[in-house]
Amino acid sequence: MELSSINDAFDRVTKKQKLSSSKVQEIIEQIGREIEQAISRIQSEQDSASPSDQKMILNELKAKLKEIAPLRQLEGPQKELNVALSKYTKMLEKSFTADISKSYLDIDFDLHTVNQILASHLYREGLFDVGDCFVSESNEPGAATDRAPFLELFQILEAMKSRNLEPALKWVKRNCEELIQHGSELELKLHRLQFVEILQNKSRDEALKYGRAFLAPFAATHMADVQKLMTALLWADKLDSSPYAELLSSTHWSKMAEELTREFCNFMEQSHESPLSVTIAAGILGLPYLLKMSSLTLGKNLDPSSVDLKLGVEFQFHSVFVCHVSKEHASADNPPMILTCGHVICKQTMTKLTKNNNTKPFKCPYCPIEVEVAQCRQLFL
Known part of the structure; x- marks a missing residue:
């Protein structure tokens, strides 16, 4: 259904x-x-x-x-x-009493890996007490490696909810060199938020002093941003009715929290979204289609890897090509090759079709066209 x-x-x-x-x-x-x-x-x-x-x-x-x-x-x-x-x-x-066993492969899971994924997910969600309990009961002390960094992240985000940027600025200062190498503008954006906060709630002199200390170093590369903030000093007493009122928008804080989370997870070499959450969401969307496909196979076990699921752009993280002949993912050693007829197969599939004879024409698996290996071109994803 x-x-x-x-x-x-x-x-x-x-x-x-x-x-x-x-x-x-x-x-x-x-x-x-x-x-x-x-x-x-x-x-x-x-x-x-x-x-x-x-x-x-x-x-x-x-x-x-x-x-x-x-x-x-x-x-x-x-x-x-x-x-x-x-x-x-x-x-x-x-709909929900269907036999979903026909829509997935019966494979053995590595319990240790599964426990690590679950523990990491709990810490990502800020459920530190639940995560600690799970690590203890599963007897997986190594699964708690993500606890400390995610605890620091949540402490930073909690402070930002009360307009306190000190923990975030300390983390940025500690990782300044790596952020610069990544081309991140997180430090400038945090100082900009802090400058506006001081200008709104304290005094013009304090905001000017803060700008000279922390915004001036960015003038060479972000002159327009610095000039805009310095000009906003003229509207210190009525910033909310000035041409720079958008600086007070609360969306800047929510966007900053999201960007900081992304950068923080990049430092941990992890995605900013929980892999478990993404996997479950993709499974929920794909399950009805897989069940439908399994019913069309007349009771035979369906190989999910042979089904091309279209889940939407939110689930597209990088380009992937799966050869529909060999059912294998393309790789550096097995790149996709486009034939003269426009169809695409993996290089290893092409080698098998020619029986390792590059001078021998072969028939395209999708259409009646005969193809010569010399005329095929590699695709770069």
Whole structure:
């Protein structure tokens, strides 16, 4: 069952629920108005009306409520909601009780590696107590190697939430040379944030002093940025209504936290996103398609490596080519080769097709064209 079908069914349930809720609210308000009108009539005629008159008003109210027939009006929308909800529930049960064992390879996992991945993920998420407990119970003391650096990262990020850049600036100063080699502008951006913070909350003189000490060294390479900040000094008392009001935007802080996280993880030679989270997200998107493919193979075990999944650009980290003939990933020793007909195969596949005879033409595995090895060209990804 495709995810789009489940989303459509959910939208139908939501629409029916809103219609039912709206109808209930409408009837409640209608009944409320009739009751209020009856009470108002009884109160206004309390001194002059006889008990029989009051009884007549109540009888009229009873007749009007019977005419409204709330149960009859609610029966239709509620029935439609129940039908839609029942279909949605059955669809979910059918979708999530599938035998997913047909969509993956039965391979042995290295328990030690899995434990390291799980521990690293817990520390990445800031769950240090849970991570420590997991490392202890799994008897994997080596899996705690990521604890100290990620603890430092979270301490820096927590300080930034309260507009305290001191821990971040200390880390940048300690790793200044490596940041410069990577072409990072993190130090300048942190000093820029600090300069604006001082200008907004302290005094113009203190901001100028800070700029001379920490922004002046960047003037040679970032003159426009430094000039902009120095000009902002003229608007110290009304920076929020000045042409430089965008310097106060909170988005600068969120972007800085994200950039610092990226740089910090680069220093650890790790991705800024948890590999486990990315893997699970990719699996969730790819599982419906794999299950569908496995059903088309008539009960045969599906080899997931033979399926080309299109998961979206957010899951594309670098160029990869998989030869559809050998099912192998291209590499420096086995590069992709484009044939004269436009199709692409790996070099080792081409060697097998020619039986290691470079002068012998061979037939393209995809079309009837005969290809000569000398006319094939290597592709660089």
